[in-house]
Amino acid sequence: MSEQNTNLSEFIPDVPEHAGFHKVVLELGVANHPGVMSHICGLFARRAFNVEGILCMPVGGGDTSRIWLLIFEDERLEKMIKQVEKLEDVLYVNKHDGEHPVFGRLDEFFQ
């Protein structure tokens, strides 16, 4: 076959080089059991989607937890949220502005 195709290699879509500077806070309601965090973090890690901050505490009687994620928004965010919503242990996902106060006072613990 023709040599012109020799240089063709598998098409790999580009990962966006930087995620931009607009921060977003995601609030996730999840079933509370060991392993939930792995399910969620795995989705982000696989796609090299940077998670800047994570907070997680049980709520109510302890059957569920709430996870707060601080992330840099990029064009894949909506697709990412749909993948997270698909997880069996994720009950809901709410998207908030990056200025949401939940991470606000944490700065002093990271000095």
Added chain:
Amino acid sequence: MQMTGADLIVKLLERQGISTIAGVPGGAALPMYDALSKSEQIHHVLCRHEQGAGFIAQGMARVSGRPEVCLASSGPGATNLVTAIADAKLDSIPMIALTGQVPLSMIGTDAFQEVDTYGLTIPITKHNFLVRSAKDLLTVVPSAFRIAMSDRPGPVLIDVPKDVQNQMVSFEEFPDVVVPDTAPVFDIAAIEEAAKMIEAAERPVLYLGGGVIHSGAAHMAVTLAEQSSLPTTMTLMALGAMPMDHPLSIGMLGMHGARYTNYVLEEADLLICVGARFDDRAIGKTAEFCPNAKIIHIDIDRSELHKVKNANVAIAGDVGQVLSELLPRVKPQLRKRWLSHVESLKGRFPLAMPGVDDPRSPYGLIHAVASCLDDSAIITSDVGQHQMWVAQAYPFRRPRQWLNSGGLGTMGFGFPAAIGAALAAPDRTVVCFSGDGSLKMNIQEMATAAQEDVNVKIVLFNNQSLGLVHQQQSMFYGKRIMASRYERPTDFLKIAEGFGMRAVDLDPAANPRAVLAEALQTRGPCLIHATIDPNEFVYPMVPPGAANSEMIG
């Protein structure tokens, strides 16, 4: 009631209607095996490798459309299942994988045959469980079945530590037998919008994916095509949804689709995608796929909508339910100009099938097999050139007639899947088209096929090479053939006979058609061997990463 966790698992499987389980025992699964010894309902198929067990369960599930079960021990038993589980995930096959695990107190100590099965299977299952108490089985096992078969189906793994299997559990009554969840509710306004777009389109194409098969909606998809004069293309996973010889069928699209199929898509002004996911092997370079078409996308999995291509109308719902709402809203239409143009493209750029009359050539052998069988036969394939030739040339005419590894592309899938298909449908003839590279990857299951005396015929295309690798090296890597030729020939006939399977060779036969017909019509497992020229390539071929319009050959 009081019983051990292991007995409870078996009872819950029975209540869910399971009658066959494929597995391999081992230390951490022994309580479950002991419980199985007491079951009168469940037949256990002893496989020779856990991957074989996984694909046998998949074969059963792909035929029955409901979750089927495979069983393995901890450590290597579980890791050997991993490929079959990942394969089920990518093709949305409902499957329950049960694994033994070291006792709870030993988890995390690097105990003998301990591996983090739960962690390993997170990204390749729809959901997974590590059961920490026998009473949890009362909710976990039914949930696993519900999850596996609801919405977009998929594999679910249940990892059960040995002490949990032995733990006594007391309970009042068994949990209810589970059925699939109700499918998501969709917006009728979007259906009306879709109907308007179909009516207004001049050059629409219907694009069917595996979701049409899973949803049992093939007949409705065909009705939609007929009602609105829609040329219809199918993905590898959807073959059989519309009969290959239907006048509206334009065959399989993508990397090895016919030239005319990809040209028709190029000209489309509306693409109606039903239960498909715009896979790269199907659409080629994303930006150049159907460049002039608006898109209607129907899929039960919301995350597939707008994932690869933005849709003008996106409907998240069960494709059967959506089509039943769409059909009465779509005006019957005869698109004479478009259909005659499609017909003329088909005439000018048909699928070339050189050697179709010669049973010693790839296309000829496929046609010779098809002419010995009727539509009731089940066809599986492994992965490689033979798979693409079969996908192009076999006259598939019904859903679930064709089982193959589409998403993961697993060599070694075809033969154990065929055994599973034969176990699920013992009255049918099951033919596995395989290659010498693929067959060797699960060849040990010949012993299982002989043991179970399943009606499976392997049609082996032997070119003593990894044909598709050889083809790509020849076409795209300057003919530098590296690691794709097997230097030493393998005597497959002796191997089959060694495992207790009948074998016939078409090579020396004066009348290969007669030998083939006799072998296909005689009940029981049989290997049918045929030598194929390694320089036979699959054409057309879209180079990986190129647009579908850039076909070679």
